[in-house]
Amino acid sequence: MIQTLKTFFGYDNFRPLQKDIIQNLMDKKDALVLMPTGGGKSICYQLPALLCEGTAIVVSPLISLMKDQVEALRANGIQAGALNSNNDETENANLRRACILGKLKLLYISPERLMSEVDSLFQDIQISIFAIDEAHCISQWGHDFRPEYAQMGILRQKFPTIPIIALTATADKITREDIIRQLHLNNPPIFISSFDRPNLSLTVKRGYQQKEKSKAILEFINKHQGENGIIYCMSRSKTETVAQMLQKNGINSGVYHAGLSAQQRNNTQSDFINDRIQVVCATVAFGMGIDKSNVRWVMHYNMPKSIESFYQEIGRAGRDGLPGDTILFYSISDLILLTKFANDSGQQAINLEKLQRMQQYAESDICRRRILLSYFGETIEKDCGNCDVCKNPPERFDGSIIVQKALSAIARAEQQVGTKMLVDILRGTPTPEVVEKGYNQLKTFGAGRDVPPRDWYDYLLQMLQMGYFEVLYNENNHLKVTEAGKNVLFGRERAMLVVIRREEFVSSRKRGKTPIIKELPLDLPATKDKDLFEALRLLRKKLADEQAIPAYIVLSDKVLHLLSIEKPRSITDFGNISGIGEYKKERYGKYFLKVINEYCQ
Ligand code: ADP
Ligand code: ZN
Numbered sequence: 001m002i003q004t005l006k007t008f009f010g011y012d013n014f015r016p017l018q019k020d021i022i023q024n025l026m027d028k029k030d031a032l033v034l035m036p037t038g039g040g041k042s043i044c045y046q047l048p049a050l051l052c053e054g055t056a057i058v059v060s061p062l063i064s065l066m067k068d069q070v071e072a073l074r075a076n077g078i079q080a081g082a083l084n085s086n087n088d089e090t091e092n093a094n095l096r097r098a099c100i101l102g103k104l105k106l107l108y109i110s111p112e113r114l115m116s117e118v119d120s121l122f123q124d125i126q127i128s129i130f131a132i133d134e135a136h137c138i139s140q141w142g143h144d145f146r147p148e149y150a151q152m153g154i155l156r157q158k159f160p161t162i163p164i165i166a167l168t169a170t171a172d173k174i175t176r177e178d179i180i181r182q183l184h185l186n187n188p189p190i191f192i193s194s195f196d197r198p199n200l201s202l203t204v205k206r207g208y209q210q211k212e213k214s215k216a217i218l219e220f221i222n223k224h225q226g227e228n229g230i231i232y233c234m235s236r237s238k239t240e241t242v243a244q245m246l247q248k249n250g251i252n253s254g255v256y257h258a259g260l261s262a263q264q265r266n267n268t269q270s271d272f273i274n275d276r277i278q279v280v281c282a283t284v285a286f287g288m289g290i291d292k293s294n295v296r297w298v299m300h301y302n303m304p305k306s307i308e309s310f311y312q313e314i315g316r317a318g319r320d321g322l323p324g325d326t327i328l329f330y331s332i333s334d335l336i337l338l339t340k341f342a343n344d345s346g347q348q349a350i351n352l353e354k355l356q357r358m359q360q361y362a363e364s365d366i367c368r369r370r371i372l373l374s375y376f377g378e379t380i381e382k383d384c385g386n387c388d389v390c391k392n393p394p395e396r397f398d399g400s401i402i403v404q405k406a407l408s409a410i411a412r413a414e415q416q417v418g419t420k421m422l423v424d425i426l427r428g429t430p431t432p433e434v435v436e437k438g439y440n441q442l443k444t445f446g447a448g449r450d451v452p453p454r455d456w457y458d459y460l461l462q463m464l465q466m467g468y469f470e471v472l473y474n475e476n477n478h479l480k481v482t483e484a485g486k487n488v489l490f491g492r493e494r495a496m497l498v499v500i501r502r503e504e505f506v507s508s509r510k511r512g513k514t515p516i517i518k519e520l521p522l523d524l525p526a527t528k529d530k531d532l533f534e535a536l537r538l539l540r541k542k543l544a545d546e547q548a549i550p551a552y553i554v555l556s557d558k559v560l561h562l563l564s565i566e567k568p569r570s571i572t573d574f575g576n577i578s579g580i581g582e583y584k585k586e587r588y589g590k591y592f593l594k595v596i597n598e599y600c601q
Pocket of ligand 1: 012014018035039043293320
């Protein structure tokens, strides 16, 4: 097993659980595997496929996913193909023939296609294993339910002796049971690996209004020059405005949401995968098909509605194990809107509960990774050191006067105002609405002029968290002072607020001018040879373009990194770099060695 891992994938060791999972499959037993995105699921069935006779059938829900996997396998010299409706008939016919001749180690297939092949192709070939990728799609409880997945129970019936492995990155208890039941898995062990992704930094920015968000985003992207990232937005129109804003500022970006045609969506996706655009502004519709390993950051323009969605989305950063940065913008208006959605949804109780857990993450003043992992039922021994709370623990101050001003303005406006109007009153901004209602005559009009609007939004969010007022969702989101609020308002209790820090985006790593090479908090030593890294990156891009495959499939960012540190001078040393198998060694070694040699001279 280790030998095959090294030869084909270039890795020296298995990650936790991989070996057990593979052994279980080699023993012809079923299994359910839960690993986070980037955890290393693919090898769990790809390696057995190489070791067993015949062809492994891999069911995958999206053509783009199949394409990516097949390209990656072929780049490692493994015979693989994807049978799907995108191919022309000759291509599909060739694939079938290769399977029948036993020449294909892995065949990727969509679930609908699978159903039509069960009684034809599958009867003519030797099947080694079935792997069901993104297995949560089988369950109505999951968020990506696919009706076609529901018919796959037939596999066990038709092929009782061939082991089935189901893999997913998201599955709560109900979904897990659903997968096992519907696929008729035979008393399978459930392999659950840790969901921790220590290479992802976690940051929350609270209380930003649109303008500051734009500034902050630009600054952030400037620090990630040349690095790919995704910005998730709540609405389709938002994705468009953010992309325009970036475009205007010279940042190459695309848009992805369900309102676009399939063609437009494909274009964005392929531009992103092939590094033709730096940023994708997207709704939650963007993601499952993204196996791109060098996404270096993920930003949430708006807060997601649950931790599951959030974790899935940030998981798309740093799949190669190198650092990835994640940033969430959290604002009171988002919270109000999301609460409204949850209230209006068919499953109010569940959705409110999910939103609250998400809110806990955003508002945490303990290590944020603890909150995430505890959601998945895990605990960590010590604080992570890679989230903003760990790096910059919050400080509090006596904010009673600030709170009193806000609460008094709410009370004087007879609890008939929402947050925006309240900030206008506090700031003394005579907007038409303010004047029309006569709020400019209130004693508190302009009482909070000394606090900038964005800080007001932040403080209001804090006051809401502390329960000093509530939002009347059924009454135009008007604010109402609570009993706890009255205690502060009438001076019976003090209110401790968190100090707002505005030193924008001090990133987890100090960077030089070319930010591609990073200080690595993980298992890699840092390198100073940024020029070498850049030269290797250019070479990689050239080789990728020649073959019309994405750059990260030629070699991952991590491998480039190791090359720029180790500087191998011989083919053997080149092949010893983790992530370079025999095939890549033979194919690319000489080109990379040439660049390294030139650099070293
Ligand atoms: P998943 O499908 O779980 O999202 P992948 O299978 O794509 O994750 O693996 C994520 C990354 O980790 C890939 O770049 C893969 O090559 C790498 N990887 C997997 N197993 C190992 C291993 N044993 N050692 C080093 N890297 C690994
Ligand atoms: Zn932390």
